[in-house]
Structure formats: structure tokens, C-alpha cells
Amino acid sequence: MKMPLTFVLNNQQTTLEIDARQTLLEVLRNQGGMTSVHRSCEEGECGACTVLLNDEPVNACLVLAASVQGAAVITSEGLVKNGKPHPLMKAFTDELGIQCGFCTPGMLMNAYALINRAGEVLLTDQIIRKTLEGNLCRCTGYVNIIKSVQTAQKAKLAGDWW
Amino acid sequence: MKKREERLILGKGQYADDLEFFNMAHLVFVGSPHAHARIVSIDIEKALALPGVITVITGKEVAAHTRPLPVQANFTSKGWTWRLADVYAIPADKVRWHGEPVAAVVAEDEETARRAADLVVVTYEILPVAGDVLTALEPGAPKVYDDWEDNKQVHLLFDFGDPDKAFDMADQVLPVTNREGRITGLPIEPRGCVGVYDTKNDSLEMWGSFQTPFLSRHNISATLGVPEAKVKINAVDIGGAFGLKIHAWKENVVALASKLTGRPVKWMEPHRDFVATGPHQRDVFWDGKIAFKNDGTLLGLKAKVFHDLGVESTNKGIAALSIFPACSSPTNMYKWVGMHVEGIGTVTNKSFYCAYRGYGKDKGIKFIEAAINQVAKKLHMTPEAIRLKNFIQPHEFPYHQINNYVLDSGDYPAVLNKAMEMADLEGLRKRKKELAAQGRHLGIGLVTAIEPAGVAVPNCQMGGITEARVLITPDGSVEVHSDRTEIGQGAEISHATIVADILGMDPAMIHVKRVTSDFIGQGPLSSRGAVYPASAVAKAAKLLRQKVVHCAASLMKIPADQVVLEKGFIYSADAPDKKISYAQFAEKVFFFPGPRGLDPEMLKAHDHLLDVTTTWYSPTTPESGSAYTSFCVSADIAVVEVDIETGVTQIVKYVHVHDAGTIINAQVVDGQIHGGIVQGIGEALYEGLNYDENGQLMNTSFSNYLIPTSVEAPDIEIAHLETPSPFSETGAKGMGEAPIIGSKAVILDAIEDALSDFGIRVNDAPATPEKVRKWIKKATAQNLETS
């Protein structure tokens, strides 16, 4: 069934014509142009399609697009400001928390929400590891990803964040 | 320096799934639910009737329009058993493994193709299954290939040094067995591509997740019958590969679909397809005996290694080829008198075997490391003592090993000593005793390894071919081309660093180009990136540097030996303030004044353009026959705690010391180490492909094929030594596979140490909690019986 969908995509009010059977992943990639939202398992196991739905990380492949009517969705494209990488992105580049880059956008979104939730509380290895358990990475062994998240939090605490 | 990473992090990656072409159609494969069955009939009418379906390709079309898949490795001439199967990309007669494609649906969109895939009705006559590597060899076992005598594909015999003498000299001989379960590499991104057949020119161009575009072009053009010169394969951003995206197979069907429909056709593989019909690895059983003296001197090995290759049909010899390094690698880093190793490869009704990080080089090392630790136990030696006694010594390089490998360089004792110091081995042993008193089971594992890197062997597609091109454009920016696709291993960073250093340029000026089949080479496999392609790039850059110097001397009217290239500028050593930028320099060379302003001798020699294409071949292989060029060194020490009531293993500490020669980029090297170690941990503890008795693959998703998450991955402490390789252009050694070898072996060794009270041999990976618990219960029962 075709239906209109209105939601806030990366801070932009967006209206798209969708089919009720489409997942948020399909709509973001195919109609929304957000190709950083990567498709792999389509069953909610790998985390490569993680986006923020009303500020909480979800697997876009497990969300029906129709259900996000009126909600706010942020993809990693939404973290970029005036073409500049978000401080979190910069941390991932600096610490080389990225290898093949396929899991990265999903990882970024989960980490972004975590750092925002954490406030002043310094993120330990253990908390970061537990939070990112649903974002599988086959390249990095996670070590530099943990480091990237910690570096990014330091940037946030120093006021370099949006 | 991190151009690619900066682009990807902004969400600007272009992976296979992101490709869009005008008028593009979508392809979905229909797989067999049976492991072994004759195809009686295929009814595609219902599928074709679904609006939006363009065509359905079955094995009949594939046979009519393509050739059988081409041979990729062939050793029939050696007098060994070496069988190949004559098969097509989709079979018309029978299916040989669970998931094997029987049809491909092409539709206007992917959803429609997926729906139609369910409407293809295939009638099968189910055949008995050759499911187990040993029973498949028994007389009367169901045959995977009807025209073969039996299911044995390969039987190779190797004699290195003098094995009989080794056993004659021995004080003792110890039998050792080892089993590694069936696994897969599983990058997060599956395979995928778009094929565009140009019906006007009868040419084909493809874009996709290709690890080795040059080899893929050969295999696809051979299958389609299109001259290779009219086919171009482009690698786009690749979401991990680890060897699994080397050979093209389903991609042939995508190309055919484009040819038949006249439209661009996209195929993006669902992840479950990638597991069920992708390359598998390991699945070996070692049965051997090791000969040694009472003082710990290692002498020899006699062993057989059985490989369950699955079907052979899709890569024509490349699976069997991995038996070579498996049989050769037990020599590892020690001195030996002789070895006799037999490699047996059996076909079964399982998905095919191909490359995954390690390929075979890992197998012999893991086996011999386990065997040596058994010898140490037998002789009441520490694992470090027996190694230090048998290592090849720093002054002996280059060392001609009994298996013909020429080991390039290194300081093996230094690497082990550094690891022991970092781990505080003595402290750990004390801690183990303290915890034992509390009934806790700490285990310390210790393993050392070398990694043969940069393969070059005859009679196959892995011959050591590589080509690179470095050129300066008229605006001074630099293009770097090679066969080394970026699969996440830092190819672009490394190449940019090498070229920038040689040309005295700002790395920002260096643009490492996407890899296409335009450049010859077998691509990044067998850790050859830092050996072959990096050497070719370095060599091209060095030749280009000579041209720059020559041109600059001529344009700036200064002696060539006074020309300095530094930080993006060119000047005379005695006049550093009169410098010109590379941009100014390039403009002079190309246009103002252009070639006419250069030394006439350069023009007469046709040597004026700032563009060098060159090839590179190992300096050691031609004379020695060494299949590999560089051998990086590593020592792993791991500490685990085993909960003996549940069998759960927890990694407490992990130390890795590494010598990969000259380090081009430390972050990249560390990243490879981290990733490899965690993959090895996955193999050691969790990963296993399980086929049931009917040949059904039981685990095809991330929820049951368990790779480590961030929670299971440990912190990893790393130290580097740097002993340059005399055989590579940069002094760097290939190192991408080393970490996965040591980590798997060391975790298993640590578990064995944790269970030393029970006298358990941990020789069957993965050591899942259930398996560990089973071993403990069995050992407890046996110990009770004996007491």
C-alpha cells in the first residue's frame, strides 16, 4: 500500500511517498539518498544500518518506515555540518577506528548517542564495549574504535561538539 | 594522508550496494534447499508472470551462453592426484550443495526479484550426501562428481630435507593430532556488483566489490567468451574482503544477465547467501608425529593433513592450491632435519573452499606450534625454552629452509623475549599458582610464528604478477595506480606515504586511484600488498624521482646531483630559497616551456614524461624457488581464565610482539594486528559452520555463526621490532595474516594450560563452552577410573 510519510530526516522536514512494506533502511537508502546507512544482514544482527530514531539507536532494517511518521531520524550524514566532519568522525579518522568503513556509519550513530547520554561521566572501555555490542566489525578488532570513542568524548568535554 | 578515510567517514563511500545506473535491473539468486540432488525440472512460468520480472536464467541458459568456469590452478603435470571438475556458473543437471544457485531472477526492482525467486518451482530427485571428509573417501560413498573415480580431489606428497634421518636421530617420537573446524571469513559487506554489457560494442564493464579486478576480468571474460581486452572490472569501495572476494563466480551470471537483457544488472548478495554459498576455510584434520631429542632439539615431522574442500566447482583448483602452504608451513621458524607431509583434499557436498586470511600458511604453523608445546610438556621444558633452543638465529639470514622458503630477516629470540618481558611471564605463572589455590583456572598460552607473505607459485593465477604506475599530472598532483585494492588494510595510506616520501611531496598531493583491471596483478592476497604492489609502487616512484631530478636539472639549469626534492618543493642544494613547487615544476615540464625546454637527450630517449609504469618481482624467488618473499615474525602470549563448571573462556590479557620489517604506517599495522587477532579469537572460541547429516547448513546468519563482538574482543598490548626485509623495495614485510595465526593457536594453548589439572589436549577448534565442558567431564571420569 502506497502512503505518504512525513518525518524529520537529519533536521529537515521530509515527506516521501512510500510503500507500507518498506523498511526504514530501504526508504533512507533508496528515497532519502542516505547511502551511509549500510545494508548487510537485514535481520538486525550486524548493526551496519544503525540510525537514531528520536535520539535512540535502532537498526533501520527492523523498523517499518511507516512507523516513523512524525519522528526524527538522524543518519551519519546528519552529523556533518557545512561539509565538515563531526568531531566524532574526526576522532574515528585520527585514531583509525575505521578500516573497510562498512560498519563505521552505524558505529558512529551508536557512539554518538552514547557520548551524548554519558554527559560528564567518562566512558570506560567496558561501557563502550557493552554499548557497541550490536555493531559488528570484522576489520578493527574494536581496539581503535574504543579509542576513537574516548577521544571523541574528550573533544565533547572540551566543547568541540555539535 | 587519510583521504579515503575522511571521505568514508563523511558517508561518501560508494560501495557496491550504492551503485545506481540508468535503467538498471536487479538480480536475485534462487538456491537449492538440498545438498545433493538431480534437477528434474524447473518451472519458471509463475515467476515470469509476476509483473516486473524481466527474465529467469537457469542452468540451461548458462550452458547455452557461457563456457565452463576456467581453470585457476593446475598441477596435473606433477604426477600427483589433482582433479578438476567441468562445471558452469549455474548447474543444469544437479546441485551439489545447500544453497547452490539453480536460477537467477532478473526484475525491475529487487523486491520483485525476491518475490519471483519464491515462485520458481524446481523439482529435485534427492541424492545421498557426501558429507564427511573421511566417509566421503570410503568405497561406495556418494560421488560429488559423477565422472571422478572417487571424491579425492588432491593428494600431494612432500619430502623436505631428510625425514627418515630425522626420525633415525630421534630420542623420542610423539604423536599429535589437531582439528580445525569449518569457518568463513564473513566481512560485514557481502559480495555485490553491477554488470553493464554494451551491446553496441560487445564489451562488458563491471563495478563492484572485487578484491582482484585483474583476475576477475580473466575469469569472467573466459566464461562469457568476450575477449579480455573488451572487459573492464572496477573495484568500488569494498566493505571488507579477507580473501573472500578474490574469485568471480556468481558475478559471471550478473554479466550474462546484462548481456541477455541489454540492461545494467545489479546483484547485491544477501548475507545468508554469502555464508551458505561463499568461500569456506580451515576444516582440516592433522595426524602426525614429531621427532625430537631429549635435550629439546626438534628434528622432524611426519604428518598427513586432511582437508574438507566442499565442492570444487567454482574456483577450479584454487581451493586445492591452499594445501601446498598447509603442507609447507609446519617448518615455521625452526631448524629441522626433515619432514614428510601429505596433503589430502576431499570434495563433499558443502560450499566451496577458497581463500580466507591465512589460506593454508596458517594451518601448518598452528599444528606445529601445538605439537612443539606438547614436546615441551613431555620434556618438562617451558614453551619459551624449547623455542629459544630451536630458533633460526639472527646471523643465519637469509636462511634457506628445508621446504625451499628463503627466510629473509629477523631476530626471532628478540621477539619472544620482548613478549615475555611485556607479559611478565614469570609474574603470570606465579599468579596462576595463586589462583589455582583458590580453585580458579588461569591458563597462559605462548606461541611464535612467521608469516610467509607475497605468494608466487607456478601453474596458477597466483604467479607473482604485479604492475604499478606513478605519474605527475600537469598541475603537480600525483596519480598512483596498482593492483592493490583497498579492502580496509590501509593500501591507500601506505601507497601515498611511500610515494610522498620518495618524491619529497606533501601526501595531500598524492592520489591513490581506485583499482581496475587496467593494471596487471593478482591484487592484495597472501599479504602481498606490502611486498609486491608496494614494491612496484616504490620502484615506479624511484624511477619517477630520477625523471623529476633530470627534468629539474634541465629546467632550472643546476647539476642533477644538487637537486633537492623536499616538502613539495624542488630546489638546488646551494640555493634553497629559489625553490619551485611541484605545480610550477609540472607546468614547466608539460606546457611552459614544455618538452622543448628540456635536455634534448631526454627527448631523444623518449623519456620526458613524468609517468612511470613498471613491474616488480621478488628478488629471491627466481633462484631459490621460494614461494614467498618476506616472513614477518610474531610472538603471542595470552592469558585466559576458564570457568570449569560452564566451560566458558574469558581472555584476561593479550600481548603481541611483531616484527614486520620497516613500518610504513604504524596505525595501519596496529589495525591489522588488532583485527587479525580478534578474527583468530573468533575461530578459536566461537566460529563454526555446522552441516547436519543431510548436508543442510544450520547456521547462516550472524545470530548463529558467531563472530566476536566488542564485548568478547580483548584489549591488546602490542610492541614492534623493525628488522627490514632485504627483499622488498621498502624493507617492509607482508603482515596481514600473521595475527590470525598466532591468536588462534595461542588461545587454544592457553585453554589447554588452564585445564592442565585435567590433562586435556585442546586440539579441536572452536573450543566452545560446550566442548570445553565435555572435555572436562570426560577427563574427570577417566581420572576417577584410573584412581
Add this chain to the structure above:
Amino acid sequence: MPDNSAGNNAMKNSAMKNFIGSRAMPDLVYHSPDTITDLMVLMDTHGTSARVVAGCTDFIPSIRTGRWCFDQELNLIDVSKMDELHQIEKQGDILKIGAGVNLTRILESPEVQTHCPVLAQAVEQMASLQVRNTATMGGNICMASPAADTVPPLLVLDAWVMIHDAKGEHKVLLTDFFTGPGRSVLTSGQVLTHICIPVKKSNEAAWFQKIGTRTAVIISVVSAAVRVNVTNGICDTARIALGSVAPTPVRVTTAEAFLEGKPLDDQVIKEGARLAAHAISPISDLRSSKEYRKDMAQTLVKRSITACTEALK
């Protein structure tokens, strides 16, 4: 929370269908009622073509894998927006949790942490953050998986569920809810709306443990929940529930009966655990053999009772 109504004629045996890596979603009409009244009207109107979902974290994978197939257009009723199903509220001695509450809210809820912490303990070990942000309590129960990790804690807490249908609302004890793997007493036209849990008493402790092949994001090989109430050193109530050892999560009443009336010393705990393992006859499957399941059931029950006694000290 999908109603797994038995005999849904849209479902087909998928055993030997084509191997297809990922299947297409069926044609859907999407409904998102605001109230239970609206929901009942929708269910009544669409009959067997109606299907209730909340988080969709099981629904979508079931379609992708071909476990569920639908020939005709499906009326999908998404109850995740219904305010009535989102409360976590203490009503007297009962904690009432709406079926649409997601697992992250369970984990973070001060009410849950205070009044039935064992539920939060189980949820923490379930799935990934992304899935916990979407998956609901009601969905985890209604899917009726033998491995559902929320269920053993709820069983030991003597929880019940409220079921709504055209006739109104009725209560079903969770012990009576499950009828088999993927099956429950829910029939077409019924929806689970709330979970009701007696709140924790001062002499009470409860514990949850699970074991899987990997630590994180793992389906249980065995899960165990234990609750004990101890008065003057004697256990007066014991509840033991196990997941992944039977067609449904189960209570092991023989072991419970053994513990009751006894001091929970090491010997008693050991015997209780032995009896719990003795009472079950699990199957072997991809995740584990039946032997390991029995073995682990014993260890997890032992450890969980011990943890309860530690907590009560």
C-alpha cells in the same frame, strides 16, 4: 507483539522451499491505532488477515528468512504508538507494565529496578542496544520462544498477563500462557496488553543467569531464574524457571518443593539444582546438546540460588 494464533491459514510450511538469502516483505496495509478500542475494531474488521506487531524485531526477520509467509495482503496493526500500553506503574503490590514498553525502558526504569530487579538483570543480557530500543516486553512474551529471556524471571515472580479481546479483558497466569514453541493461548482477535508482577518483598531475592556460546548478543543455550523468600533462615517460597530446555520456558516445581521449608545451605542448594536438572528433558539442536543443557541448568540454578542467598545476607 504478534499474535501467534494457531492455525493462521496464511502461514505455510517453509521446510523445503527455495533457498533465498533474504525474502521480500509481503504486501501490507499499515494501521497504527491509538486506543485499545480502535485496536479491537481493527482486529474485528480484518479477522485472520490482521497481524499485531509492536517492535517488529521478530516480525521482519521471520519474513526475511521465510519462516513466515503470507499469500495475501496483510493488515499490520502496529500497537507501539498506543499510550495505554506504555505505562510502568506500581498499583498496590503489583507492578503493571504495558506490553508496548521497550526493553531499554525496562532496563532503565527505577520502578523495575526497585520492584523486580531480576527482570532488568535479564533484559540487560538480551540482544543489542538497538534491538532493546525497539523490541517490546509484550513482543518477547507473545513470540513464545523457548529462549525468551524475559520469561524465566516473570515465571519466578508469579507474573500474569492481561489479555484483551472483543469480550473485554481477562487475566492469564504466565505459567498457563505458553502452549508450545511459538505458540500461546492467544487466539485470533486477542491481544496481550499488560504484564502484572507482584512487587519484591523484603525477605525476597531473585537472580537470573544465562549461558550462550558467546557472551554478548546471544540466544541462550540455557537461562535460569530463581526467586526465594527466606524467613528466619528457612526458605518459605522457592521458584525456579528455565529457558531453552523445553518447548516453552518452564518452572521446575519438584526442585522448588524440595527447597521450601529448608535452610538454603550448600547441600540443599546443590540438591535443589540437581533436581532441577533432573526434571527437564531438553533437546539437542544447533546451539547445544541436551547433555550440556542439563549440565548447565544444574550449574546455573545452583549459582542463582547461591546468589540469592548472598543477596539476602
